[in-house]
Amino acid sequence: MPASSIDIIxxxxxxxxxxxxxxxITSMTLTPYLNELSHNNDVERYEHLAKYILLNPxxxxxxxxxxxxxxxxxxxxxxxxxxxxxxxxxxxxxxxDENAYSLTYLQVLEAFGVRDVGLRMEIKPLFDLSVDLxxxxxxxxxxxxxxxxxxxxxxxxxxxxLSCYVISxxxxxxxxxxxxxxxxxxVSVTVPNLANGTALLVSFARVETQIVTFNVYPFSHxxxxxxxPNGTFMRLSPxxxxxxxxxxxxxxxxxxAQVFTYNYTxxxxxTAGDNQTAEYSVPHLLDASPMIMAITGVNASSIFAEWVxxxxxxxxxxxxxxxxxxxxxxxxLTYIVTINSALYEFTVKFVGSR
Amino acid sequence: MFNKKGQVRMLEAFLAVxxxxxxxxxxxxxxxxxNFDDEKMLxxxxxxxxxxxxxxxxxxxxxxxxxxxxxxENLKILLPVGVSYNVTIYDDAMHQINDSTIGNGLKxxxxxxxxxxxxxxxxxxxxxxxxxxxxxxx
Numbered sequence: 072m073p074a075s076s077i078d079i080i081x082x083x084x085x086x087x088x089x090x091x092x093x094x095x096i097t098s099m100t101l102t103p104y105l106n107e108l109s110h111n112n113d114v115e116r117y118e119h120l121a122k123y124i125l126l127n128p129x130x131x132x133x134x135x136x137x138x139x140x141x142x143x144x145x146x147x148x149x150x151x152x153x154x155x156x157x158x159x160x161x162x163x164x165x166x167x168d169e170n171a172y173s174l175t176y177l178q179v180l181e182a183f184g185v186r187d188v189g190l191r192m193e194i195k196p197l198f199d200l201s202v203d204l205x206x207x208x209x210x211x212x213x214x215x216x217x218x219x220x221x222x223x224x225x226x227x228x229x230x231x232x233l234s235c236y237v238i239s240x241x242x243x244x245x246x247x248x249x250x251x252x253x254x255x256x257x258v259s260v261t262v263p264n265l266a267n268g269t270a271l272l273v274s275f276a277r278v279e280t281q282i283v284t285f286n287v288y289p290f291s292h293x294x295x296x297x298x299x300p301n302g303t304f305m306r307l308s309p310x311x312x313x314x315x316x317x318x319x320x321x322x323x324x325x326x327x328a329q330v331f332t333y334n335y336t337x338x339x340x341x342t343a344g345d346n347q348t349a350e351y352s353v354p355h356l357l358d359a360s361p362m363i364m365a366i367t368g369v370n371a372s373s374i375f376a377e378w379v380x381x382x383x384x385x386x387x388x389x390x391x392x393x394x395x396x397x398x399x400x401x402x403x404l405t406y407i408v409t410i411n412s413a414l415y416e417f418t419v420k421f422v423g424s425r
Numbered sequence: 426m427f428n429k430k431g432q433v434r435m436l437e438a439f440l441a442v443x444x445x446x447x448x449x450x451x452x453x454x455x456x457x458x459x460n461f462d463d464e465k466m467l468x469x470x471x472x473x474x475x476x477x478x479x480x481x482x483x484x485x486x487x488x489x490x491x492x493x494x495x496x497x498e499n500l501k502i503l504l505p506v507g508v509s510y511n512v513t514i515y516d517d518a519m520h521q522i523n524d525s526t527i528g529n530g531l532k533x534x535x536x537x538x539x540x541x542x543x544x545x546x547x548x549x550x551x552x553x554x555x556x557x558x559x560x561x562x563x
Contacts, residue, residue: 079434
């Protein structure tokens, strides 16, 4: 074989090897970029979907207030709202699985109508309020309880005004306080010893008129029994400014049904009921605050207290994102929304293929 | 054994591959920055926070009262965690009117800026421009 042929074969081999290596390296380098290019509009698409949920009332537009209606198209906006990102209090409450008229995730997904994405929605107040009982002292016929209060957003301290109510049996009282710039404060309430049983400290913290959060702390007053978990004695489902009560035991007796906001409290009147259920009319309060509805009652020898917020928060509905594989891409989007004049944080997480 | 023709062909092949590979690498460098979405989200969050703060006239009232700490406290709650920000407020002649810093120390590689026109709802109508600069910390 002539020397020139060997040269050509060698040159060709080296060229093929180099070209193949270059193509392989280029392909490996470019693949993530090309993938990103094909999903380049995902975030923008998810943004549009999130805005559709928040700016559209759904079909029919009154699906929130009527428990019989399952929406044909999904949207949480308050119908004919003059203000964007204003959500319907009943549509939001029907996303809470503790509400007797809640939608399932499957119903939400079907009404949403977008087949190739999963979603998870969360609604909660803009900052956190935590309450802890630190001491109590009995003097005469009354007991005074002192609570430590902390207001924070993540780890950032928040200075806030506090409005707290105590309810035990048919006794209701209100105290005001505040937290300092370090986010710490203290609240003391005094309860007559005759109003013994499970009591609730209903607390609201407010930074500005629209930025309000809440906490409900159950404690045992002049009684040896520890408070049962909320929902043990009755299921409370607020909808369409009616509190629907479903009793867990047949012989329960209601002592007091009260609604609280930051500035106001009213006793609710019963509008219907039998020995299994009851309905209470909820006043249309204009206060920029979530409403807390509390019911005290008797079951055999137990004095109980149950409560629910309206809108029924916090809400977490949707796909379980804890066990997603590497092929899934989660895009979280957070918005500030208004429900009954108070501001909340709405987070929607879209799940699609990477 | 090897003649000069073969060596030149090898050199040609090597150069050709080098040219193709360089072209690919250069095209990657011109790809748009991947944090584009972060910037868009940041400016959307900032604008929404200002709109919500002003929805019942609160922002205008704070500016009328020159209550800069209140603006700082409210934005601390309304903006997402992990965002640093700085607010500058101008009057209708575009003169800065806040005499102290409103923010938490603006720091971050990419800073986005949103401007929000605000009209106070007091008996005297005042016009302001609120410039909010935001950056992702870390």
